[in-house]
Every structure is written in structure tokens, then in C-alpha cells.
Amino acid sequence: MALIVQKYGGTSVGSPERIKNVARRVASWQAKGHRVVVVVSAMSGETNRLIALAKEMQTNPDSREMDVIASTGEQVTIGLLSMALMGIGVKARSYTGGQVRVLTDSAFTKARIVSIDEGNIMRDLDNGYVVVVAGFQGVDGAGNITTLGRGGSDTSAVAIAAALKADECQIYTDVDGVYTTDPRIVPEARRLESITFEEMMEMASLGSKVLQIRSVEFAGKYKVKLRVLSSLEELGQEGQGTLITFEDDIMMEQPTISGIAFNRDEAKLTVLGVPDRPGIAYQILGPVAEANIDVDMIIQNIGHDGMTDFSFTVPRGEFARATAILDQVKGHIGARQIAGDNKIAKVSVVGVGMRSHVGIASKMFRTLAEEGINIQMISTSEIKISVVIDEKYLELAVRVLHKAFDLDQAPA
Numbered sequence: 001m002a003l004i005v006q007k008y009g010g011t012s013v014g015s016p017e018r019i020k021n022v023a024r025r026v027a028s029w030q031a032k033g034h035r036v037v038v039v040v041s042a043m044s045g046e047t048n049r050l051i052a053l054a055k056e057m058q059t060n061p062d063s064r065e066m067d068v069i070a071s072t073g074e075q076v077t078i079g080l081l082s083m084a085l086m087g088i089g090v091k092a093r094s095y096t097g098g099q100v101r102v103l104t105d106s107a108f109t110k111a112r113i114v115s116i117d118e119g120n121i122m123r124d125l126d127n128g129y130v131v132v133v134a135g136f137q138g139v140d141g142a143g144n145i146t147t148l149g150r151g152g153s154d155t156s157a158v159a160i161a162a163a164l165k166a167d168e169c170q171i172y173t174d175v176d177g178v179y180t181t182d183p184r185i186v187p188e189a190r191r192l193e194s195i196t197f198e199e200m201m202e203m204a205s206l207g208s209k210v211l212q213i214r215s216v217e218f219a220g221k222y223k224v225k226l227r228v229l230s231s232l233e234e235l236g237q238e239g240q241g242t243l244i245t246f247e248d249d250i251m252m253e254q255p256t257i258s259g260i261a262f263n264r265d266e267a268k269l270t271v272l273g274v275p276d277r278p279g280i281a282y283q284i285l286g287p288v289a290e291a292n293i294d295v296d297m298i299i300q301n302i303g304h305d306g307m308t309d310f311s312f313t314v315p316r317g318e319f320a321r322a323t324a325i326l327d328q329v330k331g332h333i334g335a336r337q338i339a340g341d342n343k344i345a346k347v348s349v350v351g352v353g354m355r356s357h358v359g360i361a362s363k364m365f366r367t368l369a370e371e372g373i374n375i376q377m378i379s380t381s382e383i384k385i386s387v388v389i390d391e392k393y394l395e396l397a398v399r400v401l402h403k404a405f406d407l408d409q410a411p412a
């Protein structure tokens with residue numbers, strides 16, 4: 001008998017019929033003798049609808065009230081799923097994040113989990129209940145409702161699994177595992193039997209939204225066995241999904257590249273003609289950091305006649321704010337011009353096998369060159385190479401790289 005935490009995402013609970021399917025799947029796990037905690041998201045589209053509603057009241061919604069509103073989506077789903085379970089004879093009880101006591105910090109709309117009180121859940125499990133918990137939400141020390149950022153139900157599930165020392169955390173979604181790249185963009189993408197935590201962290205942080213990055217961080221830190229599976233497969237015919245593993249567990253030879261991630265949510269800013277002197281990077285990026293804007297890639301070009309150009313990327317939603325900040329600092333740093341481009345995209349190849357193979361970068365650059373795709377920025381780490389390109393070439397770039405690195409072929 002195992003203790004299992006299952007998480008069902010928005011599409012998986014997108015209609016009453018789908019919620020009933022989830023109930024049947026949960027019941028089948030319980031019938032096999034397992035203890036089951038279920039974490040659910042809001043029904044698909046609901047969180048977007050709630051955010052849009054809030055924006056009709058305030059163009060820049062108050063973040064505390066935003067969380068009061070956004071957290072309601074999940075509250076509806078826990079009640080519905082509990083009823084569906086009762087409807088098929090399964091004892092079930094729902095909890096909001098606050099009722100469990102998922103304690104978070106007070107960073108509204110992007111709160112971090114501090115601790116989880118497992119008392120209520122354990123007691124109910126001991127009494128034969130399926131416990132249904134609202135994902136994406138918690139409560140801060142002062143009792144305010146908080147939310148964990150988009151996709152945060154994944155993190156709720158993993159954190160609850162860690163707190164309960166669950167045997168496995170199963171993330172049920174609308175694809176049957178983690179693929180070599182987003183199967184919606186590349187139909188030839190293949191499901192991976194397994195992927196290492198390190199690779200999954202890179203994939204998630206570089207734009208593969210199948211798992212929220214913090215959920216992967218948490219799972220790695222607390223050694224939670226994490227699996228991604230489909231909720232849309234017939235009961236009894238489910239595949240194995242994708243297991244997120246520690247590198248040592250994988251005995252096979254690693255492929256050089258495991259996957260391709262991409263992100264459209266970035267914009268590039270360039271400060272042209274700045275004096276090439278010590279402290280200039282700080283003078284440009286200091287005010288951006290003070291405004292709480294995350295900077296991703298940064299490049300400073302080689303100087304010419306004492307002048308240089310400086311470029312960096314920010315989340316696309318912060319483009320206007322970052323541009324306004326640079327317009328302000330332009331004068332006192334002596335820059336000639338500020339240029340911006342919010343139609344860029346970042347494409348990344350990820351793989352732990354990169355450590356022991358040379359020539360990955362040149363193969364990536366050659367493949368893009370052959371398609372006439374210009375690379376605007378490059379950044380690398382031990383297990384990934386990212387490039388910034390014009391957004392209009394994104395899908396083409398992902399497709400040709402997927403083929404060039406043989407990701408459409410089953411590993412030998």
C-alpha cells in the first residue's frame with residue numbers, strides 16, 4: 001500500500017464529465033489499496049477569466065485582492081471533485097490551501113511555500129478518505145490568501161508529497177509525459193521514458209510549461225519521486241508517463257540532447273553607444289533590478305573608440321517598464337540611443353550528455369544558419385545552449401533543431 005499524491009491540471013478537470021473521469025481514476029487507485037491525496041487546478045480557462053475580471057476593476061490589480069480572486073477557481077474544483085467521488089461511493093473531503101495550512105510567504109501572486117501542516121490530511125487518510133486539496137494557493141502568517149504563480153498547482157502537489165513523505169507524486173495532464181519538445185509545435189516529438197531533475201529544471205526554466213519550475217526544484221530538494229502522466233487515457237490502459245530521475249539512476253548512455261525548450265515571453269533592450277568604462281553595466285542594470293524586473297540574458301559588445309553597445313532581455317510583460325527606466329538613465333550614462341524589440345524568442349537545447357560531447361553549439365548554430373535564421377544572443381551553461389532569435393522563426397527553429405539532433409528517432 002502506497003501513499004500517492006496525484007495532481008490534475010486545468011484541462012483534466014475542464015468539464016463536469018472530465019471531473020467524473022478523474023474521480024473514477026482516483027477511485028481505481030484507492031481500490032488497489034493505496035492512500036490518495038488529490039491536488040487540483042481550476043477548470044481550464046478559469047484562472048485567466050478571473051484575472052481578466054480583476055483587470056476590469058483595476059488595470060494594475062492590487063496583488064492581495066488579486067489572490068483573493070484568483071484562488072477561487074481551485075476552490076470550485078475541490079468541491080466538485082469531492083462530490084464526484086462521493087457520487088461513486090468514495091469517502092472524500094476537500095481542503096483549501098488555507099484549511100490544510102499551506103503556509104507561504106506574503107509575496108502575493110508569486111508566494112513561496114514555507115511549510116505544510118500534514119495533520120488534517122493524515123487524519124483523514126487514516127479514516128479512509130480521499131483528501132482533495134486546492135492547488136496554487138496558501139495562506140501567509142497573517143492569514144492572507146496567497147497564490148503561487150501560474151502553474152503553481154504542480155508545486156502544491158510536490159510540496160504536499162514532500163510533507164507527507166508520499167511514495168510518488170503523479171502529475172496528470174493533457175499529454176502523456178514529458179516530450180523532447182512541445183508536441184503541439186513538433187508533432188514528431190517523442191515522449192521520454194525518463195529525464196533527469198537537472199534537465200527538467202532547465203526545460204522548465206527555459207519555457208517548457210509542462211511542470212512549473214518550482215515543483216521540479218522542490219522534488220529535487222526533497223527527493224520526491226515525480227512522474228508526468230496523461231489524465232485523458234482510458235482507465236486501465238495508461239502508459240508509464242515520464243519519470244523524473246536522478247542522474248545516477250539512469251544506467252543507459254545519455255543522448256547528447258534530451259530536449260528543446262522555447263520561450264516567447266521575452267523582450268530585448270539595447271543601449272547603443274555607451275561609454276566603455278568600469279561600472280557601466282551596473283549603471284544600466286542597477287535601476288532595472290531596483291524596479292524588480294528580472295534580467296535574463298546579457299551581452300556587452302566589444303568596444304570601439306571608447307564606446308560600446310549593451311543588450312539584455314526581460315520578461316515581455318516588463319518591456320514597457322524597462323524601456324521607460326532606460327530612457328531615464330540614458331542621459332546620465334551618456335548613451336546615444338535606446339532600442340527595443342519585443343518580438344524575440346529564446347530557443348534552448350538541453351541535455352546532460354552535452355558535458356561529454358563537443359560540437360553541440362556549432363551544430364546548433366550551423367543548423368540555424370542553414371535556414372537563414374540569425375542568432376541575436378547566445379548563452380550557455382554546462383547542460384544547455386540558448387539562443388535569441390526573431391520570434392517569427394521560432395517554430396521553424398525548433399523543428400529543424402529537433403531533427404538535426406535526431407530527437408525524432410528512438411534512442412538506439
Ligand code: ADP
Nearest residue numbers: 009010011173174178179181182184208209210
Ligand atoms: P496542466 O493544465 O495540466 O497543468 P499545462 O498546460 O500547464 O497543463 O502543461 C501541459 C502542456 O505543456 C502540454 O499540453 C504541452 O503543450 C506543454 N508542453 C510544453 N513543453 C512540453 C514538453 N516538453 N513535453 C510535454 N508537454 C509540453
Ligand code: ASP
Nearest residue numbers: 041047136150151152153
Ligand atoms: N490555475 C492556476 C493557473 O492557471 C494554477 C495551475 O493551474 O497550476 O496558473
Ligand code: MG
Nearest residue numbers: 009151209210
Ligand atoms: Mg500546468
